[in-house]
Amino acid sequence: MIEAVLVEGLVYGILALGVFLSFRILDFPDLTAEGAFPLGAAAAAAMIAGGANPVVAMLAAFAAGGLAGAATGSIYAALKVPSLLAGIVVMTGLWSVNLRVMGGKANMPLISDNPVMDAAYGLLPNAGDWSAALFFALVAATVLALLALFFSTEAGIALGALGDNEAVVVAAGSNPKVLRTSGVALSGALCGLSGGLAASYQGFADVNFGSGVVAAGLASVMVGEFLFRSNRIGVQLVRVMIGSIAFRAIMFAGRKYGYIIGMGPNDLRLVTALLVVGAVAAGRFKANETARRGLAAARDRRPTREARP
Numbered sequence: 001m002i003e004a005v006l007v008e009g010l011v012y013g014i015l016a017l018g019v020f021l022s023f024r025i026l027d028f029p030d031l032t033a034e035g036a037f038p039l040g041a042a043a044a045a046a047m048i049a050g051g052a053n054p055v056v057a058m059l060a061a062f063a064a065g066g067l068a069g070a071a072t073g074s075i076y077a078a079l080k081v082p083s084l085l086a087g088i089v090v091m092t093g094l095w096s097v098n099l100r101v102m103g104g105k106a107n108m109p110l111i112s113d114n115p116v117m118d119a120a121y122g123l124l125p126n127a128g129d130w131s132a133a134l135f136f137a138l139v140a141a142t143v144l145a146l147l148a149l150f151f152s153t154e155a156g157i158a159l160g161a162l163g164d165n166e167a168v169v170v171a172a173g174s175n176p177k178v179l180r181t182s183g184v185a186l187s188g189a190l191c192g193l194s195g196g197l198a199a200s201y202q203g204f205a206d207v208n209f210g211s212g213v214v215a216a217g218l219a220s221v222m223v224g225e226f227l228f229r230s231n232r233i234g235v236q237l238v239r240v241m242i243g244s245i246a247f248r249a250i251m252f253a254g255r256k257y258g259y260i261i262g263m264g265p266n267d268l269r270l271v272t273a274l275l276v277v278g279a280v281a282a283g284r285f286k287a288n289e290t291a292r293r294g295l296a297a298a299r300d301r302r303p304t305r306e307a308r309p
Helices: 002-025 033-049 054-079 083-101 115-123 129-150 154-162 166-171 176-202 213-227 233-261 265-301
Strands: 107-109 204-206
Touching (some): 002 129, 033 107, 033 176, 033 213, 054 115, 054 176, 129 176, 166 176, 213 233, 213 265
């Protein structure tokens, strides 16, 4: 089952990248992902059911998620609505939009025609889920490479600086409202693409796909940050993907072996919440310990009164 964990980690890792972009890079707490993820799934499923090319279907999922993110960013910028409330408003409205995209149905199966998974399993014939794991690894690597390339451009550098110091961005001549809206749109687009890939992998799109994805994305980000730290954006992006795989492995262990301690599938949301809290607490402890050691080292290097001239 390692290959299944890898596939889930890679697919939902793209969602975690979107959450990382909004929460960490932009410092923009946002719940749009809970609407953008099922919107991407619905858009991809509807396109595939209509006979569209799977690449076009995934691009449609990406664009649909981007529109959702742009709506949140525009509401925040134009109406001065708090980011969380703007995301809730968009997420609520997308429930009806998702139903319309799927023709009024709450669920759209892709069992009879699923070209994405046909391509995934055809990559390494007779390799089963390992072929799917390799396929989604290539997709995830492409997304990571494009994001790393984007963050090396002038626009990407400005976007990365926006969450830390908006005044610097303004001084550089960039419009923070436009830049933030573009960043939230990119975050939503990544969530939409992840939704489209998840619909293909699971064989259906569902209007309830987005339930709890923000918490799962945050957990993936924080698990990755707990594993190792870095200030380089490329390493941070890879770290998010590794965190997603680790998080899915923890969830798999909870489903498979949770009965030993009396846990069932209904307890996985609680595990996710506890994992987020634990990762935050561990990160704070590690930061405090590093600061304490730094102060101790500074005291040791400070000359004594007798040694001073």
